[in-house]
Amino acid sequence: MLESSSRLTVTDLSMDLEHGSKTKLSAAPAAATPACKCSNRLLQLGDRLVAVQLVVLRTAAALTTVVAAAVMALNTQSYTAVVAIIGTKPLMQTFTAKFRYTPAFVYFVIANAIAGTYNLLVLIIRRLILQRRTASLVVHMLDMVILSCSLIISFSSLLLSLAQVIMALLATGAATAASMAELGKKGNLHARWNPICDKFGSFCSRGGIAIVSSFIGVALMLALNLLSAAANAHRPNVVGQ
Amino acid sequence: MAKLYRLITAVLRLAVAGAAAAAAIIMVTSHETTSFFGIEMEAKYSYTPSFIFFVVAFAVGFAYSLLVILVRPGSTASRLVLLSDVVVGMLLAGAVAATGAIADVGKNGNEHAGWLPICPQVRAYCVHVEGALIAGFVSLLVHFLIIMYSLHAVAEPLCCSH
Numbered sequence: 001m002l003e004s005s006s007r008l009t010v011t012d013l014s015m016d017l018e019h020g021s022k023t024k025l026s027a028a029p030a031a032a033t034p035a036c037k038c039s040n041r042l043l044q045l046g047d048r049l050v051a052v053q054l055v056v057l058r059t060a061a062a063l064t065t066v067v068a069a070a071v072m073a074l075n076t077q078s079y080t081a082v083v084a085i086i087g088t089k090p091l092m093q094t095f096t097a098k099f100r101y102t103p104a105f106v107y108f109v110i111a112n113a114i115a116g117t118y119n120l121l122v123l124i125i126r127r128l129i130l131q132r133r134t135a136s137l138v139v140h141m142l143d144m145v146i147l148s149c150s151l152i153i154s155f156s157s158l159l160l161s162l163a164q165v166i167m168a169l170l171a172t173g174a175a176t177a178a179s180m181a182e183l184g185k186k187g188n189l190h191a192r193w194n195p196i197c198d199k200f201g202s203f204c205s206r207g208g209i210a211i212v213s214s215f216i217g218v219a220l221m222l223a224l225n226l227l228s229a230a231a232n233a234h235r236p237n238v239v240g241q
Numbered sequence: 242m243a244k245l246y247r248l249i250t251a252v253l254r255l256a257v258a259g260a261a262a263a264a265a266i267i268m269v270t271s272h273e274t275t276s277f278f279g280i281e282m283e284a285k286y287s288y289t290p291s292f293i294f295f296v297v298a299f300a301v302g303f304a305y306s307l308l309v310i311l312v313r314p315g316s317t318a319s320r321l322v323l324l325s326d327v328v329v330g331m332l333l334a335g336a337v338a339a340t341g342a343i344a345d346v347g348k349n350g351n352e353h354a355g356w357l358p359i360c361p362q363v364r365a366y367c368v369h370v371e372g373a374l375i376a377g378f379v380s381l382l383v384h385f386l387i388i389m390y391s392l393h394a395v396a397e398p399l400c401c402s403h
Binding site: 096097098101102103104164167168171172173174175176177178179180182183184186188189190191192193194196218222226 | 282283284285288289290291294324327328330331334335336337338339340341342343345346347351353354355356357359
């Protein structure tokens with residue numbers, strides 16, 4: 001009887017971690033001695049710190065991915081140049097560079113948009129829904145609905161969290177955009193592919209900013225996943241934070 | 242049960258190591274010289290930094306997979322292995338993605354940038370790179386299965402006495 005009640009308090013604690021609501025710990029250690037109360041308060045402080053860290057990390061990750069998607073999506077540059085002179089009239093042509101001319105950049109924008117919306121959604125759900133059990137339940141259901149639509153293997157698909165999948169998606173998007181950016185900057189002499197960055201300078205620099213921001217977002221999401229997995233480590237069946 | 246878990250992970254990791262080694266070796270042996278319109282064109286993996294990254298990443302994946310078979314399940318090192326599995330998985334995924342982007346440009350070109358596709362000229366090289374990409378994808382998929390299986394074993398301790 002006693003150990004079941006103590007297990008309940010531990011789960012209550014962990015469910016509050018991302019929620020930031022007032023924990024009802026004062027009710028829990030009913031039979032605690034003063035020394036126990038002190039360590040419980042420290043525990044409460046430690047968990048509050050973890051919760052704050054999680055929220056900060058998640059907002060930072062959402063911000064960086066949304067910025068990366070936005071900067072790359074609005075990335076366009078054009079210039080006009082004289083191509084030929086017919087008689088005395090110069091013939092002008094406009095050369096444009098847009099993100100959607102390269103499939104790698106399109107994938108990059110889509111992956112960053114998905115990651116950004118996922119992070120924002122989880123943030124909003126955890127903040128708006130004050131009842132902590134429904135909050136974690138809603139997030140878990142969101143995870144499971146989207147995962148079960150997209151994963152074929154069912155016996156362990158519930159255990160890989162959506163956050164991990166989205167982080168891997170983001171990583172591939174950033175990698176592919178980085179390789180295209182490198183090709184655009186240096187060209188490839190052997191394939192007779194000329195670099196384009198000398199002609200489209202600001203397109204290249206804006207694209208570079210977007211890619212760097214996306215890489216930072218990947219690192220933040222990795223830290224987020226680790227922290228959230230460590231915080232929920234004693235709750236083995238709910239992996240999606 | 243723990244023995245079965247060990248056996249399954251050992252077999253899967255050997256498969257990852259084999260596929261990674263195959264991907265790296267196929268990419269390294271891709272080399273073709275041809276001449277068109279009197280100009281000689283040489284295609285080699287080392288002329289593209291993304292392909293070099295692919296080779297290095299899969300060599301690292303091969304060595305890592307073989308090393309990790311030696312870790313005893315249930316020790317503290319196995320928790321670290323779960324973490325580093327995810328990191329190495331992301332490395333392999335990044336390598337495959339970067340190579341895929343360059344291979345797509347090589348196959349379809351990019352008319353807005355004025356880049357012509359090179360696959361019609363160096364067809365054997367293209368096929369080689371495609372083979373390396375397929376081996377890389379297989380390695381990545383099996384690595385993903387290993388991660389899921391490890392998580393399954395960690396999350397349901399009654400199943401595999403981890």
